[in-house]
Amino acid sequence: MRQAGVLAGAAMYALNNHVERLKEDHDNTIILAKFIDENGGPIASVDMGKVHTNILFVNFTNILAVEVVKRLAKVTEKEKLALGRSIIVKVDAYSKSEVRCVCHLNVSKEDIELVTIKLKYVLDELKLK
Known part of the structure; x- marks a missing residue:
């Protein structure tokens, strides 16, 4: 961990300048977790007992996490027509079956609402496969 100091510096800055904002990040994460849980x-599940920070892990069954990541980053013409807009969601494949979502300073509550619209569309699409 040769760059631990860089990470520590970012954490210290956040604690010194954005503590109030961290609560909003945690609230946004809970909104997203509840949406996925419901x-x-x-095909997708969240362990609600482990949602304590702004990081959310979503488990997928019968589909690889990397495929979910690719699909959330893509907008099809059919989707654009159905949703009336283009929504791209950037998340990471954490393992073969887990996707990691992080709510942060640049993710607003309005952004979370858009994420849920996109997720609903993509989850419904994946359930049909």
Whole structure:
């Protein structure tokens, strides 16, 4: 961890300048987690007991996490027509079956609402496969 000081510096800056904003990040994460918990079955799930920070892990069944990441980053013409807009969601594949989502300073509550619109569309699409 030769760059631990860089990470520590970023953490110290956040604690000194954005503590109030961290609560908003955590609230946004809970909104997203609840949405997935209620709408993800049977292919996506969240362990609500582990949602304590601004980082959310989503487990996928019968689809690789990397495929979900690619799909969330893409907008199809059919999707654009159905949603009336283009929504791209950037997340990371954490493992073969887990996607990591992070709410941060540049993610607003309005952004989370757009993410849920996109997720609903993509989850419904993936459930049909």
